[in-house]
Amino acid sequence: MENNNDKTMDRRSFLRGTTLASGAALGAITLAGNAGAAGTTAPTVLGDDQIASAEVKVAPSLSEAEIAKLPRVKQEMVAPPFAPKHDLIAKGGPKVVEVTLTIEEMPWQIDDEAETIALTFHGSVPGPLIVVHEGDYVEVTLENPETNAMEHNVDFHASTGALGGGGLTHVLPGETAVMRWKATKPGAFVYHCAPGGSMIPYHVIKGMNGAVVVLPRDGLTDGRGKAITYDKMYYIGEQDFYVPKDENGEYMKFTEAGEDFSEVMELARGLIPTHEVFNGKVGALTGDGAMKAKVGEKVLFIHSQANRDCRPHLIGGHWNYSWEAGSFDDIAGRGHETAIIRGGSAGVFHYEFLQPGVYAYVNHNLIEATELGAVGHMVVEGEWDDDLMKEIKKGGTS
Known part of the structure; x- marks a missing residue:
């Protein structure tokens, strides 16, 4: 691609100036009303078919x-599918959880043929999982190194006001923003870059999204009074990519963030991704990258999709408990086989593994799984239980 210095400066001016103007205008809509405490709804469950009126606890x-006197904890960011260290049940009162997200615009290999310039939080697709407890404060430092080409910000669906913080965190290359928000709603939520206008979908489909889990202070329950624990937490971020091809049918290659804006957005308007993958790449969660557990271990899966609906399914198992819409105020679903994750949200799924082997974790739109890349593996060690499944006969018909 032709890329001289004048054209680079023109493109950078466009990418920075237009998004800053539109983002500032959108932010101004909400800033004036961004005051007051948020409420948390905690339903009291009478039975499977009866739910009492929700009592609002402010x-x-x-x-x-x-707030300045609260204990401060720095959460170490780790690349998905892993989750940061955290307590299942909160210890003590509210804390200020410090999170630093460094923006990286970087070459990204999606499969053997396709590559892109990914826009990332902290160098991974999706961005790192953040885990806090209800009532905690999340203090986010958003760093945009001067070596980057584009303006960025971050919108937390778990937060209240100012476009999820997007109106307060616009950073040009070389700038840093610090913003604090209170975790008032227990559940799993998406966060993503949203600089304004067409740059919002462009940044999201280039990989700039992640998830936050806000755990209840007293730990997870099924909504019927039963406590739920887990041994491991894994984060699967499903990503749709739109990689344009040239007149010869070859995937186009670009060298700088934003250079492919027109081609990518023209393709994306057709709403048909070229790739639908877990954790940024075809095969990212297979082979050496497969998730692991042992028979008897309980695993909590966090699954997000910031842009499109998807259908997570564990082949060889089914969810013991599920919070399909991501809210821990909901009564947990039981025994579901396949979930629907609404675009722009995250779901939570709990499973205790009872058989060893390789489980396929897929998007059960099987075209997206087998043809576009939405497949991962769960490798489980342990002893086989013949009572649950046994091979009786294999071979000829006689």
């Missing part, structure tokens, strides 16, 4: 002086 508002 989390106490703290002054800046009170």
Whole structure:
């Protein structure tokens, strides 16, 4: 691709100036009304078919002086599918959880043939999983190194006001923004870059999204009074990519973020991705990258898709408990086989592995799984249980 310095500066000016203007205008809509405490709804369950009226519990508002006295914890960012260290049940009162997200615009190999310039939070697709407890404060430092070409920000679906913080975190290359939000709703939520206009879908489909889990302070329950624990947490971020091809049918290659904006968006408007993958690449969760467990271990899966609906399914198992819409205020589903994740949300699924072997974790739109790449593996060690399944006969018909 032709890329002289003048054209690069023109493109950077366009990418920075137009997104900053549109983002600032959108942010101004909500900033004036961004005050007051948020409420948390906790339903009291009477039975499987009866739910009492929800009692609204308003989390106490703290002054800046009170927040300044809270303990501070720096959460180490780890690449998916792994989750940061966390407690299943909160210890003590609210904390300020410090999170640093460094934006990286980087070459990204999707499969053996297709590559792109990915826009990432912290160098992974999806961005790192953040785990806090209800009532905690999340203090986010968003860093946009001067070596980047584009303006960015971050919108947390778990937060309240200012476009999820997107109106407060616009950063040009070389800038840093710090923003604090309160985790008022227990559940799993998407976060993503949303600089404004057409740049919103462009940044999301280039990999710039992740998820936050807000655990109840007293730990997970099924909504019927039963506590739910887990031994491991895995994060699967499903990503749709749109990689344009040239007149010869070859995937086009670009050298700088934003250079492919017109081609990618023209392709994306057709709503048919060239790739639908887990954790950024075809095969990212297979082979050496496969998720692992042992028979008897309980695993909590977090599955997000920031742009399109998807259908996670575990071949060889089914969810013991599921929060399909991501809200831990919901009564957990039981024994579901396949879930629907709405585009722009995250779901949570719990499973205790009872048989060893390789489980396929797929998008059960099987075209997207087998043809576009939405397949991962769960490798489980342990002893086989013949009571659950046994091969009786194999071979000829006689």
